[in-house]
Each structure stands twice: as structure tokens, then as C-alpha cells.
Amino acid sequence: MRAGRAAVCLLIVLACVGACDAPADNPIKLGQIAKVYKGGDARGAVEQLTAYLEQYPRDDLAWTVLGNAHEDLDQDDKARAAYDRALAINPRRHQAIGGLGVLLRKRGDDEAAMQAYRRALAIEPGYGQAYSSMTVVALRLHRDAEGLEYAKKGYELDKTDPSTAANLAVAYHYNGDAANRDRMTRIAIDLGYRKADRLRQIYDGTLTVRK
DSSP: OOOOHHHHHHHHHHHHHHOOSSOOSSHHHHHHHHHHHHTTOHHHHHHHHHHHHHHOTTOHHHHHHHHHHHHHTTOHHHHHHHHHHHHHHOTTOHHHHHHHHHHHHHTTOHHHHHHHHHHHHHHOTTOHHHHHHHHHHHHHTTOHHHHHHHHHHHHHHOSSOHHHHHHHHHHHHHTTOHHHHHHHHHHHHHTTOSOHHHHHHHHHTSSOOOO
16 A cells, blocks of 8 residues: 555645745756656656756755655665655655655554654644555554544545545455445545555455555
């Protein structure tokens, strides 16, 4: 249940064009790169972000997007380095903290991942992606009711991201609510979720999020 990072990154960049505590140094250019990433070309986005950061090395938002792109490519060491650079520049870049949480979760350190998500939420309580990521950890640990509450909160805060809808669908599945599971699956697909086959494999037991 990897998050829909490309869509999230584009939304982050577009939001910071108008108003953000620490906006991008060149939001128009960074927005163009984020669209490349959203189009599915993570490697191309990495190349363009690397060139962008040579010109704007203090752009913590760009470092965060670079970390997300590296994580999508399973280049986790490079992702960690990018997130660390972002946070060295701006310790309140909550999306980078959330990215670190994803890396910790992938490594199997669930408690540290939850701490990272809570830290991000302490900075930005409206960060729906953090709640959605907490869903994955809770379900992995068989804390299904808790996971459903996180998933509902994440979706309520961010109804535009297909991953928050997909994670809510999976949470409904593990809580035995097939009707709402199928409803949220349709919503996730309508929002552009690209891994509907994985959802169906979770539903039929071929895949599991369990630890």
C-alpha cells in the first residue's frame, strides 16, 4: 500500500506556489518537474531535480520531492539523504518527516515510523498522508479498529489523494466492511489509483499487509 507520492508531491508544490511557510525557490520550474513525476517518470524526475538543486541547493521542498522520487525507486539510502538535507534546511518540513516515516516502516521499525508520523502531525495537524500512513502500520500490527480510525481521518483531511482512499478501502476490508471497502475502492480508482490489482489481491488473500 505505497502512497500515491507523485500526486502528493504535485499537490505539495502547487500549494506552496500560493502560500507556504517555506515555498519553493522556483515554484514554476519545480511544478513542471513534479508533473513529470506525476506522469510516472520517477527516474526522469530525479535527473531534473538533481539539476534543479544544483541551482537551488537551499530548496527544502525540492529535496523532499527528490526523497519521494528516490523512495519510489526503492533507492532508500538516497531518499534518506534527501530528506535529511530538507530537514537540515527546514526542520518543519513535515512532508520530509513523513517520508522518513515511510522509510522506517519499510525497514520494519513500526514504532519509530509512528513516532515520525506523530512528529509530522504535531507540525501540521492537517497532514492527511501521515494519518493514512499510520493506517498501514496499525493494520500490519493487527490493530484493525485503530487503523480504520486513522484511515478515516486521513481521507477526511485529503480527499484528493488516491492513496488515502485506497488505504481507507483496505482498512474497511480488514474490519469486515465489504460494502464500504468496495465503495472506497471505486473512489480510489476514480481518483487515479494505479494499483487496483494489488487491492484486489489483498481482498482475496493473495497479498497481505500483515506483519
